[in-house]
Amino acid sequence: MPNLGERCQWGRPFWLVGMLIKNNHSGFSLIEILVVCAMLGILASIAVSSYFGYMERAKEKICNINCLRLEGEYQAYLLMEDVEHKEARFDEFMKEYGKKVCPKQGDVRYVNGRVECNLHPRGEEDDGGEGVPFL
Ligand SMILES: [Zn+2]
Numbered sequence: 001m002p003n004l005g006e007r008c009q010w011g012r013p014f015w016l017v018g019m020l021i022k023n024n025h026s027g028f029s030l031i032e033i034l035v036v037c038a039m040l041g042i043l044a045s046i047a048v049s050s051y052f053g054y055m056e057r058a059k060e061k062i063c064n065i066n067c068l069r070l071e072g073e074y075q076a077y078l079l080m081e082d083v084e085h086k087e088a089r090f091d092e093f094m095k096e097y098g099k100k101v102c103p104k105q106g107d108v109r110y111v112n113g114r115v116e117c118n119l120h121p122r123g124e125e126d127d128g129g130e131g132v133p134f135l
Pocket residue numbers: 063101102103104105106117118119120
């Protein structure tokens with residue numbers, strides 16, 4: 001049982017000084033907290049940048065798939081109607097198509113038998129090696 005009446009050198013009771021001045025070996029120091037905050041900041045910046053990169057790639061793939069589908073439907077329309085491609089005809093087809101092709105509102109054109117978005121070029125037809133590898 002501690003002596004509650006005992007006083008320190010400043011005249012305060014020891015039990016009060018013990019509450020006000022914490023033991024130096026318990027809890028975290030300022031440096032430790034700063035290091036943890038810096039590490040969390042670095043991890044958060046990596047996570048946020050990779051998230052936005054992932055979202056950008058997803059939008060590009062959505063646009064490419066929509067362009068491919070639109071291309072097939074437009075070519076089927078040209079065959080069914082037995083007409084040649086014209087810019088005005090493609091614009092009219094786009095108005096009737098009614099679906100959003102590019103998630104970022106890119107300008108969609110029909111050039112050389114392919115539907116292309118000016119923001120997300122499709123490139124070649126290979127999938128960049130991201131599919132199932134050949135065994
Ligand atoms: Zn696009």
